Amino acid sequence: MRQILPGTIAAHGMALGRARLVQPSRYSVDTRPLGDDEIEQEIELLHRALETARRELRELRGKLHGTLAREVNEFIDAHSLLLDDEELLRGLDDMVRIGHYRPGAALIKQRDRLSAVFEAMDDPYLRSRKEDVEQVINRVISALQRQTSPEERKLAARVGEILIADSIAPAEMAQLAGSGLLGVIGSSGSVYSHSAILARSLGLPMLVGTRDALSEIHDDDLVLLDAERGEAVVHPTAQDLAHYRAWQRGALIEGRRLAKLANAPTRTRDGIEISLYANAETAADVATARARGADGVGLYRTEFLFLKHKGLPSEDEQFIAYRDLVMGMGGLPVTIRTLDLGADKADAAGLVVRGEDNPALGVRGVRLSLRYPAVFSTQIRAILRAACYGPVRVLVPMVTQPDEMIAVRTLFKLARQELERENIDLPEILPLGAMIEVPAAAINVRALLAYCDFLSIGTNDLAQYVLAADRGNDALENIYNPLQPAFLRLLSHVISSGRRARKPVSLCGEIAGDVNFTALLLVLGLNEFSMHPGQILQVRDRLATLDRAHLRSHATQLLRAFTHEEAEAMLAEITGNHGGRSGSILGTGNLE
The missing domain is CATH 1.10.274.10 (PtsI, HPr-binding domain)
Structure with missing residues (x-):
């Protein structure tokens, strides 16, 4: 039955x-x-x-x-x-x-x-x-x-x-x-x-x-x-089976339609150009990004080189991987994130601190890199060498305070001096940015901007830390919601601070690739999205239906919401979605 x-x-x-x-x-x-x-x-x-x-x-x-x-x-x-x-x-x-x-x-x-x-x-x-x-x-x-x-x-x-x-x-x-x-x-x-x-x-x-x-x-x-x-x-x-077959036919047609957008420009309905970057870590990811018409790589995860090794990857191993990435993008910009180990990512070489009482709040990201300056300097040398093959930016994860960015800049300066003495070609400029995923960094972002050339918001960790809720805990779904007013106000603060400082701000967390949040991010003023390469066509398609000027005009209204339910209703009203819950927001697109 x-x-x-x-x-x-x-x-x-x-x-x-x-x-x-x-x-x-x-x-x-x-x-x-x-x-x-x-x-x-x-x-x-x-x-x-x-x-x-x-x-x-x-x-x-x-x-x-x-x-x-x-x-x-x-x-x-x-x-x-x-x-x-x-x-x-x-x-x-x-x-x-x-x-x-x-x-x-x-x-x-x-x-x-x-x-x-x-x-x-x-x-x-x-x-x-x-x-x-x-x-x-x-x-x-x-x-x-x-x-x-x-x-x-x-x-x-x-x-x-x-x-x-x-x-x-x-x-x-x-x-x-x-x-x-x-x-x-x-x-x-x-x-x-x-x-x-x-x-x-x-x-x-x-x-x-x-x-x-x-x-x-x-x-x-x-x-x-x-x-x-x-x-x-x-x-x-x-x-029921007839409904399923009809869905299959529709999905096939939709797939063919989206495929035609691979070489299309990324613009909103009112003609504003938006940059869509890919999150990547392998040659296959790079190939998909190119095929989908990505504007570059917005997040290249370097920790996979460390996770697949029993020891530490050498400078040359890292250099080859980064060089191939840069060349594979054919002159498009590439953002390389420095080592992001710790929490639930442990390496075989033993860099990650074992037995921390709370690894999510422990020695991870840049904290771990600065704990091992020799290992970090090896990675920095490899990145500097690879940056001669195309436009490269460097993203530093888990930044909390300006001192960390100052320390990283010092290590880059020392590595550059070493390589110059070895007569190795170096890029003229190498922009250095911070990943905003710690609430302290988001709140004090104006101080960080003095030492950053750009910012990238990592919403996965930032949301968990702001809301004190594990996204994988189904008992906390009513709390872990990207439409929580406190989280929206923090995102708006970071994006507007970057704009006032005339420094680029991108977002590389999971909501960047979820078409149900595309309108929200436009409301908040975001112009640069970085996502799984498989999501690029869907987001490009969604952007073409949205009027950015109209959405931006409602930013103040949205940021006055008291609850995530109120914010969700406002967003539905702003975008013309009157179908009740945009349920869409609760688990549809792909994530980082």
Whole structure:
């Protein structure tokens, strides 16, 4: 019998497939106590399962390339670190040897114990790490069961299937996407979660908050995932299938129409030129940016060179990567962000501080770079050498105060002097800018502008810090909303301060590539957007429908909003959208 299950759209699209339920908490395990003669054999099985889980993550990391690698590798690294955590491993061994637990039972007990510890933490970022622990241990349990029951592999890649789960790790989603996964329905989750962001980058339709999905949908049920209306249709009728086919035809036509915009100018309806840059880190990203008509690279992430290394990349390795990037853009400007490790991005060389109480507020970004001046200077030398091959700007992440920019400028000056003594060609000028993602930097931006040639707003972290809300925590969705008045006023302050100082301001966070926020950013006065290269055509198309002068005339009105609901209603009114919620704003486009 046909059944409709409502959900929240996390990634637009539609898919028709067979349901595949993933309920890792329901793994069946043997809870009988171990006999003394079984302990060593079971320890061996446990260690083998742990190694299988490590190997799977290594293999997955090796298969990922380009933007997909950027989206997923930080989570693979975090999961790999957990699998090598001495406390976790020692606890498991003790439970088997001393407590006589069988490996599966020990893993579940450890999972539940650690989840409770994280759940009880006051810090929202650390509390959200509970999901990482659960996903890692569930992977080991799955590996353990596959040793004896290969047919029970829970997350095997199945062509033509829609995943039904409470939540799914980004690494698992990437693994399944490469094998034909059609879409995802989550019984919980947030439209701002890392998995939702990845789904949008992969073009996979996704619903979250589909509360009854795991109880009402069964394996092999035919499901129509309608992430345009925000519903999952179980046992769709002929009429539902006709609607799906019509959507497919429309999507094909729309894709062809957008493709024609690749070489079109980027202008608003009233003729104002807007710059659209690409976020990139690989040659594939650069090629896509060129093909979509990007105005340049607005954010090049250099940390991938460090994350894929067991040690530190040499100056020449970095120079070649940066040079190829600059040459690949064929004379278009490139913004290279200096090393942005820390928080949930840990390198194998050991630069990142381990065991910080709150890594999101710890030694990361420029704080980490200044802690290791020799490593930072090597990167600076490589950037200076590459900047001779085309226009380059340098972006410094996680800046909090002017002293940090002064220190970075000093290191660039010293590196330039060294290279001059070595008779190496250098660029005449190299603009240096700050990434505005710390509230203190945004509030005190006028002081920073004295030491910056440009600014780039990183809205992902800035929103989390301003609102004290983890974007991946679905319980905080009413708080984590880019239309929060305090956040809008801070964005407006940064953009207007840059304009008054006659220094460029771009925005490279997730909302830059979400067409549902394009009008908002024009209202706030933004002229430079940087986004996933796959979003450029949609944003260019959206800009052509908007009158910038009209939108700017309503900036004062919008900034007087008291609540995000009020701001949302105002924006809908300003843009002529009277269809109620612009729901659109809650999880549609792709994100950084």
